[in-house]
Amino acid sequence: MPIVREKLREFKARESAAYRLSRPLSAARANQENGFFGGVPQHWMLDWPMPFPLVVQQASGTSLTDLDGHVLTDLCLGDTGAMFGHNPxxxxxxxxxxxxxxxxxxxxxxxxxxxxxxxxxxxxxxxxxxxxxxxxxxxxxxxxxxxxxxxxxxxxxxxxxxxxxxxxxxxxxxxxxxxxxxxxxxxxxxxxxxxxxxxxxxxxxxxxxxxxxxxxxxxxxxxxxxxxxxxxxxxxxxxxxxxxxxxxxxxxxxxxxxxxxxxxxxxxxxxxxxxxxxxxxxxxxxxxxxxxxxxxxxxxxxxxxxxxxxxxxxxxxxxxxxxxxxxxxxxxxxxxMTETNYAAMITGAIALEDGITRLIAHLGLPWSVIRLGARLETVFAPSLPTNAEQMRATFDYDLEAAIHLGLLNRGFLVTPFHNMLLAGPSLSREAPAAYVAALNSILNEII
CATH class of the missing domain: 3.40.640.10 (Type I PLP-dependent aspartate aminotransferase-like (Major domain))
Structure with a gap:
């Protein structure tokens, strides 16, 4: 089933509005002059596909709590900087x-x-x-x-x-x-x-x-x-x-x-x-x-x-x-970095991989999934690329941004580029199924 571009634009507009409405404290911070370029300590923090940066109040294990009190399941984990969970x-x-x-x-x-x-x-x-x-x-x-x-x-x-x-x-x-x-x-x-x-x-x-x-x-x-x-x-x-x-x-x-x-x-x-x-x-x-x-x-x-x-x-x-x-x-x-923690991470990643693969098949999407241990990615192509040129040909930045924003509003933080996920050792058994359900609800609005 193809992505309907008009539905995609409408979905992103709705999700952006919902994000703004639900995060007044982060919004207020974004509108303040705080001495930092773009209001953030590193300019690439502005690259996330959200209307304004999410301000983190605390992080522990595979959870983040933002300034507005939203608790998120973190499947980004600092782009592997917190691979083994926040604050071990x-x-x-x-x-x-x-x-x-x-x-x-x-x-x-x-x-x-x-x-x-x-x-x-x-x-x-x-x-x-x-x-x-x-x-x-x-x-x-x-x-x-x-x-x-x-x-x-x-x-x-x-x-x-x-x-x-x-x-x-x-x-x-x-x-x-x-x-x-x-x-x-x-x-x-x-x-x-x-x-x-x-x-x-x-x-x-x-x-x-x-x-x-x-x-x-x-x-x-x-x-x-x-x-x-x-x-x-x-x-x-x-x-x-x-x-x-x-x-x-x-x-x-x-x-x-x-x-x-x-x-x-x-x-x-x-x-x-x-x-x-x-x-x-x-x-x-x-x-x-x-x-x-x-x-x-x-x-x-x-x-x-x-x-x-x-x-x-x-x-x-x-x-x-x-x-x-x-x-x-x-x-x-x-x-x-123990055998036990790695086993838990890879188990969680396999559950995510299996759930996403089944969802792709159910919706008839020409996509695929690659997993490297505890890290995985959904690829917008029916077969996996073998080099960077082939991978770049699969990119759909508008679709990525919409999915990321939709997931954020449904309680999941993912890597701000591509469709990569990382399963931390404390990821709950329920989290993979909940993630797949959130992704399903998004895709059903845009196809």
Whole structure:
């Protein structure tokens, strides 16, 4: 059954009016001059498909309460920043305890040995560094890769997302590597430092190695930000084979694919990266990124450091590796990122997947669903895309916005772009069916 555009416009107008009427306190905040650009601390908070920003009063587990007292089931969870739920008790307790002992000193804290062991055991890499964000972890790791290999370029896949790293913020347009429109004020041609190829395209990847100038391939094991795209069978094996054959380092960024399982995609499927990165959720919501690396990379970094005067060993950020981060990391790795919590998350995601799939079939919609562990997405196409170009062809921004707003008015907060959902460990058994019922009520008004 097709979407009726006139019904869609009418539905969105009704839902916008209902949102405004039910949130007078958030509306009043939106109309005040508060010193922030657009009234929000980050401009992208204005990108949500709602008439004005929702102001959060409190968050716990998989629930948010807004300023007007509405309790929402949170299926966004900070776009994975709160993947394991808001305010995990053990992390909150660790942060409170550490606050009484000092937050940062630019020196290692007593938790370092235990955190290092936990990272080794969980994610497999023998050596680790701590940053404030996954963006920083990627940025520093790419610098290390260039320094070690003495090559100038990195390779990314079209549709990738690696945070606020300039050279990864590219699209493949008409066969050319170009900066994303959202990368404001870019000062140089990113094609000079970055090669972009289609995901799941082994032939294009092999051709990109021919010039011999690729220092590092940085990739998500599955695309997660242009819409979710899974790797084709054997593709990740080919990436590893080709990088080794050409002396190129392989960086796996699992910031979003931590939803796959306790060891991420790498642990679940036995990948063998040279560098491994994660952020957002690893410290339970405290700003933290981690990057781990092999013995060979460690020796390369040591060679680079040996050429630099002591005290000036490289660019970093002063707050990275703070006592606060280490305490939160330890608590999250020990008590939050557990097999039990992952099992609950994936069970909830499967229930959502099954319910949405049945609804799509019942309504006769030419849509499909993809799930990566605890994270899933509805795709407006009858079969799943295999690269970013195919995924972009499925986008329907007006439909997305209407669905998101309708879900919000029915008690569900979802990711503000595409149709991604994340099931937290405390998601109730009733929530998936309630979500599907809410989605059904929306779709019945627009088809």
């Amino acid at each position: 008790a053990s992390v909150a307790k660790a942060v409170q305890a550490q606050a009484s002992r000092g937050l940062t000193s630019m020196l290692p804290s007593a938790d370092v040995e235990e955190v290092g062991s936990l990272l080794q055991a969980r994610f497999g890499m023998p050596y680790w560094q701590i940053t404030l964000t996954a963006s920083d972890a990627n940025r520093f790791a790419l610098r290390a890769a260039r320094a070690i290999t003495k090559r100038s370029k990195i390779l990314v896949f079209d549709g990738c997302y690696h945070g606020a790293v300039d050279e990864t913020a590219v699209n493949l347009t008409a066969g050319q590597t170009v900066a994303k429109p959202s990368l404001w004020g870019q000062a140089y041609d990113l094609a000079a430092v970055t090669t972009c190829v289609p995901f799941n395209d082994v032939e294009a990847l092999a051709a990109a190695f021919v010039p011999g100038d690729i220092a590092c391939v940085i990739m998500e094991p599955a695309l997660t930000n242009c819409g979710m795209v899974a790797p084709a069978p054997g593709f990740l094996d080919e990436v590893r084979r080709l990088t080794r054959a050409h002396g190129t380092l392989l960086l796996i960024d699992e910031t979003h694919t931590l939803s796959t399982g306790p060891g991420g995609w790498t642990g679940t499927f036995g990948l063998e990266p040279d560098i491994w990165v994660a952020g957002k959720a690893v410290a339970g919501g405290i700003p933290t990124g981690v990057w781990g690396f092999t013995e060979e990379v460690k020796l390369g970094i040591e060679r680079v450091r040996a050429e630099i005067p002591s005290g000036h060993s490289g660019v970093g950020t002063t707050l990275s590796g703070s006592a606060l981060q280490m305490a939160a990391l330890r608590a999250c790795l020990e008590n939050v």
